[in-house]
Amino acid sequence: MKIQPHISYKDNTMHMEQVSITAIAKVIPTPFYCYSASAIKDCYLDYKNAFSQQDTLICYAVKANSNQAILALLANLGAGADVVSEGEIRRALKAGISADKIVFSGVAKKESEIIFALNNNILQFNVESEPELTLISEIASKLNKVAAISIRVNPNVCANTHAKITTGKSENKFGIPIAKAREVYKYAASLSGIKVQGVDVHIGSQLTDLQPFEQAFAKVAEFTTLLKSDGHDISVIDVGGGLGIDYDENETPPNKDAYAALVNKQLGHLNCKIIVEPGRSIVGNSGVLVSTVVYVKKGEERQFLIIDAGMNDLIRPSMYDAYHQIKPINHTNDKTECYDVVGPVCETGDTFTKNRALPTTQAGDLVGILSCGAYGSVMASSYNTRLAAPEVMVQDDHFSVIRARPTYDDIINQDTIPEWL
Numbered sequence: 001m002k003i004q005p006h007i008s009y010k011d012n013t014m015h016m017e018q019v020s021i022t023a024i025a026k027v028i029p030t031p032f033y034c035y036s037a038s039a040i041k042d043c044y045l046d047y048k049n050a051f052s053q054q055d056t057l058i059c060y061a062v063k064a065n066s067n068q069a070i071l072a073l074l075a076n077l078g079a080g081a082d083v084v085s086e087g088e089i090r091r092a093l094k095a096g097i098s099a100d101k102i103v104f105s106g107v108a109k110k111e112s113e114i115i116f117a118l119n120n121n122i123l124q125f126n127v128e129s130e131p132e133l134t135l136i137s138e139i140a141s142k143l144n145k146v147a148a149i150s151i152r153v154n155p156n157v158c159a160n161t162h163a164k165i166t167t168g169k170s171e172n173k174f175g176i177p178i179a180k181a182r183e184v185y186k187y188a189a190s191l192s193g194i195k196v197q198g199v200d201v202h203i204g205s206q207l208t209d210l211q212p213f214e215q216a217f218a219k220v221a222e223f224t225t226l227l228k229s230d231g232h233d234i235s236v237i238d239v240g241g242g243l244g245i246d247y248d249e250n251e252t253p254p255n256k257d258a259y260a261a262l263v264n265k266q267l268g269h270l271n272c273k274i275i276v277e278p279g280r281s282i283v284g285n286s287g288v289l290v291s292t293v294v295y296v297k298k299g300e301e302r303q304f305l306i307i308d309a310g311m312n313d314l315i316r317p318s319m320y321d322a323y324h325q326i327k328p329i330n331h332t333n334d335k336t337e338c339y340d341v342v343g344p345v346c347e348t349g350d351t352f353t354k355n356r357a358l359p360t361t362q363a364g365d366l367v368g369i370l371s372c373g374a375y376g377s378v379m380a381s382s383y384n385t386r387l388a389a390p391e392v393m394v395q396d397d398h399f400s401v402i403r404a405r406p407t408y409d410d411i412i413n414q415d416t417i418p419e420w421l
C-alpha cells in the first residue's frame with residue numbers, strides 16, 4: 001500500500017523506496033529523520049518540466065532543509081539556491097551550487113553578509129528595505145563591485161495560510177509596499193554600485209490554492225510594466241516560493257504544472273527570466289521522522305503515546321498547530337484507539353496530535369511522522385539537552401547517514417565556565 005510516492009508498506013512494514021525503515025532503526029537509534037533522495041529528485045524535476053517552456057531558474061529555498069547531502073543532490077540536478085544568511089551561502093557554495101545561481105533574500109542582511117555575498121559574486125540581492133539598499137550601494141562602491149538587485153515588493157495579498165507564515169500582507173515585516181516601490185526603484189537607479197535588474201515577491205508558505213498567487217502576480221505584472229515605462233531595465237521576475245504540499249491524505253494542493261501555467265499566464269508577456277524559490281514543495285514529502293514509543297500512559301481523560309521525538313526535533317505542531325500524518329512503522333494491528341501523541345520535553349505544547357485514532361500501539365513500537373522533510377530538522381534545537389536527531393538518506397535499496405547524532409560532550413562542551421566563577 002502506497003502512502004506517499006516513495007513511501008509504502010511491504011509485508012506490513014513501512015519502506016522508503018526499497019529500504020525497510022525497521023531495518024534502519026536496527027542500526028540507528030530513534031529518533032531520526034529519514035529522507036528519500038528519489039522523492040526530492042522527482043519533485044525538483046517536476047518543477048523543471050513544469051517550467052520547461054519558460055526561461056526559469058529554480059532556486060531551492062535552502063532554509064527548508066539545508067543538509068549538505070540534499071543541497072549536493074539538487075546542485076547535481078542544476079538547481080540554484082535562495083539563501084537568507086551567510087551560513088546558507090556557505091552551505092550552497094560548498095555543495096556545488098555556483099554563485100551565479102544564488103539569490104540572497106532576508107530582511108536583516110548585515111554588513112559582513114553583504115560583503116561576503118558581493119565577494120562571491122552572487123546572482124542577485126532581493127532587497128527588502130531602503131536602508132538595506134543604501135548599505136549595499138555603499139559596500140559595493142567601496143569594493144568596486146556592482147550588486148545586481150531585485151526589490152521585494154509587498155503586494156498586501158492574503159495568502160490563506162497560517163498567520164505565522166504569511167509574508168505578503170502590509171502588516172508583515174517583509175518587502176516594500178508595492179504602492180511605494182516605484183519611488184524606491186527610482187532611488188535604487190540613482191545609487192552607485194547598484195544594478196536594478198528585477199522584481200521579487202514572496203507572499204507566504206504552504207499555500208494550498210493558486211488564487212493568492214494569481215492576485216499577487218497580477219499586481220507584480222502591472223507594476224513591472226510601470227517600471228519598464230519608467231525606463232528600468234527589468235529582466236528578472238522572482239516569484240518566490242510557497243507552493244503547499246499535502247500534509248493530510250485528503251488535501252490536494254495545486255500541482256507544479258498548474259502553478260507554472262499561472263506564472264506564465266500572469267507574467268509570460270513581460271519576457272523576463274523567471275526565478276522560483278520553492279522549498280517545502282521540493283523536500284517536504286520526502287521525509288519521515290521515525291520515533292519509538294517509550295510509554296503508553298493512560299491518563300484520567302486521555303491516553304498518551306509518549307514517544308522519543310519531541311518538539312525540539314519537530315516544532316511545527318506546537319508552533320503552527322500543524323497537522324502531520326502519524327503512521328505505525330510496523331502495521332500489525334487493525335484495531336484502533338485514540339491517543340494524544342506527545343514527546344519527552346517538559347512543555348505541555350510538546351504535543352504532535354490530540355485524540356487521534358491510530359492502530360493500537362505498545363511501548364517499543366516504531367511510529368513515523370510523515371511530511372517532515374521541510375522545516376523539520378532545520379528548526380530543531382537541543383532544548384532539554386536533547387541530542388539533535390540524526391538524518392539518513394535512502395536511495396533505491398541503500399541508505400547513508402547524512403548527519404550523525406552529536407554526543408553529549410559535543411553540546412555540553414560548547415559552554416565555557418568563566419575562570420572567575
Ligand SMILES: Cc1ncc(COP(=O)(O)O)c(C=O)c1O
Pocket residue numbers: 061064082105106167202204205206240241242243277278279280281374
Ligand atoms: C523569500 C522566501 N523564498 C522562498 C521561501 C520558501 O517557501 P516554501 O518552502 O514555502 O516554498 C520562503 C519561505 O517562506 C521565503 O521566505
Ligand SMILES: N[C@@H](CCCC[NH3+])C(=O)O
Pocket residue numbers: 063165205206316320374375
Ligand atoms: N517554518 C515554516 C515555514 C516558514 C517558511 C519560511 N519563510 C513551516 O514550518 O511551515
